Amino acid sequence: MTHPRAAVHELVAPVAEGLQRVNDILRAQLSEDSAAVRDMTDHVGRFQGKQLRAALVLLSGEATGNSTDEHAAVAAIVEMIHLATLVHDDILDGALVRRRVACINQRWDNQVAVLLGDFLYARAFALSTELSSRLCSRVLAETTRRLCVGEIEQSARRYDFELEQAAYEAVSGAKTASLYSAGCELGARYPGGNEELGRDLAAFGWNLGLAFQIVDDCLDVVGSQDVVGKTLGQDVEDGKVTLPVLFTYGRADEALRAEIRDVFTRPGLERRAERLRAACDLGPGVEYAMARARALIDEAKARIAGLSESRAKQAMGAIAEFVLTRNW
C-alpha cells in the first residue's frame, strides 16, 4: 500500500513546479520582522499538509488552458485562508492533535491562536490586493464570509438530531466546499472572463469539497486515529451531528435515540465517540454517507468531463477519486 502523502504527491505531479512557487510565496508571506510573529508562523509551516486546495487552483488553470503568472499567488492566498480556518478551528474544536503537530492553541494559548488566524487572513487579503485583477479579492472575501456563516450555523445546529440532510449539506458545504469551489473557479477564471467554465469548475470544487467533508465526518466517528493522524471523535465531543449519525438516528427506535442523545449530551461523559460506537451499529450510516460522497464525486467529474484531455484534467479526476479512499 502506498503511503497517502506519497500518493498525493504523485497526483499533483502535473503542477509540481507551480506548487514549488506557491510554497516560496507562502514562506515570503509568513516571514515578519517581529520575532514573536516568526515564532508562530514557523510553527504554522508545519501545518501545511496536502495543499490539495492550492493544487486544485493550479490544476483548474491548466485543465482550462487559463494559467497565468499570478495563479501561484492565487493558490497561496487560498492556502493561507485555509490555514487561518485551521488555526481558528483548533480553538473551536478544542482538538488536541492535528496532523501530528501540537496545535497552536496547545503550545501557546487561545489568544495567540486567534491572533495568528487573524494575521493569516490579513496576509491573504493584503496579497490579493496586490494582484493585477480584483477578481481574487472579490471571490475570496465573499467565500470567507460564507465560510464564517457556515461555521456559525454549524455551531447553532449542535445537538440537533432532527437536522435535514439538505441543511447538513448546506452547512458542510459553506464550511468546507466553498473554499474548494472558489479555488477551482479562480483557477479557471482568474484574472477575469470565462464565466461559464468558471461555473463548471466551481461546481467541480463544490461537489469534491462536500464529498471531502462527508468522508471527514465518517472518519471522525469510525476512523483509526493512528492512520488519520489527528484527534478523532471530536464531532461527538462538540455535539456536531454529522451525516452517518443523522442516518443512524433517523432509523433508530425511541430507546436507541434516547441512548444516542445521552451519549452526546450527558455532562462529564468521557470517550463519547467510543460509547457511540458501542451503543449502535454505525455501519449502515457510514455506508449511506459514503454512497452520497460517491455520488458527489461522480457529479464533480461530470462537470469537467467536457474539458479536452490533459494531464491536469486526469489529475483532477484522480484527486476526486482519492477523496473517497483517503484515510489520512
Place this chain on the structure above:
Amino acid sequence: MTHPRAAVHELVAPVAEGLQRVNDILRAQLSEDSAAVRDMTDHVGRFQGKQLRAALVLLSGEATGNSTDEHAAVAAIVEMIHLATLVHDDILDGALVRRRVACINQRWDNQVAVLLGDFLYARAFALSTELSSRLCSRVLAETTRRLCVGEIEQSARRYDFELEQAAYEAVSGAKTASLYSAGCELGARYPGGNEELGRDLAAFGWNLGLAFQIVDDCLDVVGSQDVVGKTLGQDVEDGKVTLPVLFTYGRADEALRAEIRDVFTRPGLERRAERLRAACDLGPGVEYAMARARALIDEAKARIAGLSESRAKQAMGAIAEFVLTRNW
C-alpha cells in the same frame, strides 16, 4: 458637566448626516439570512459606541475637500474592522464588561466570538472589494496585518518590565493608532492621489490614536469603573505593562520593583489592579503618561494646522482635545 456621549455627539455634528449613512450601511452589512448569524450581529449593534473612527474618516474627507459618495462605505469598513478587533479582543482580554453590554464571549462562548470576529473582518473586506477604487482594500488589508502584529507583539511582551517606551509606543501604535491613521489617510486620499495630504492626515490619526491608547492605559489602572463603563484593571490581570506602570517601575527601588512584579505574577491573586494602587503611588506615572498624550495631541493638531479653516477641521481639533479629557 455634559454626558460624554452627548459631548461626542456635538463634536461629530459636521458629519452627522454621513454617520447616518454609515449606520445604514452597517445595518445592511450585518444583516444575514442565517438566523444564527443575525442573533449575533444584533448583539454587535449594541457594541457600537462612539464611532470616532468612522467620524474621523468623514471629517478627514471634509477637512481636505475630498469627500466622495463612497466615504461613508469606507468609514463603515473601518468601523467593522474595529468591531472585529473588539470582539476578538474580548477573547484575548477575558474582559467581563465592555460598554456595559455583556460581551459576546460571555453570552455565547469563545468559539462564537472567534467566528463573529472573522465574519466582521470578512464582511469588511468583501465590502471594500465592491468599491470603485482598490485603495481602501489595500490600505486596510495592510493595516489589519499591522494590527495583528501589534497584538501578537503585545502578547509576547507581557510581564516585560524592562520594555523601552519606544517599544511600548510601537506596539500600542500598531495595535490602536494604525486604524485611526489608516482611516484619516483614506478620508484625505480615497479614491487615490493626494499623497502628501494623505501623509499629514495619517500622522494626525497616528498621534491621536496613540494618545487615545495611552489615556486608555491610564484609565485601566486608575479610572473608575462606574464612569468608564467597562471592566478596568484588566491590563494588570493580563500582564500588560503599560506606560504609567513602566514609569513607576523605572523609578522604583528594588524592593518596590519586586512587589510590583509580585502583584502582576503571583498565581491566584485577586484584584491585582487594586493591589498595585495600594503598593505604589501611580500618580507620577499617570502624570508622565498624560503629558506624553498631551504632546502627541499637539503633534496631531500641528499636522492639520495647514488645512483651510472649516467646521470639519475644527471638529478634528476638538476631538483631539477630547481624547485627553475622556473618561468613558
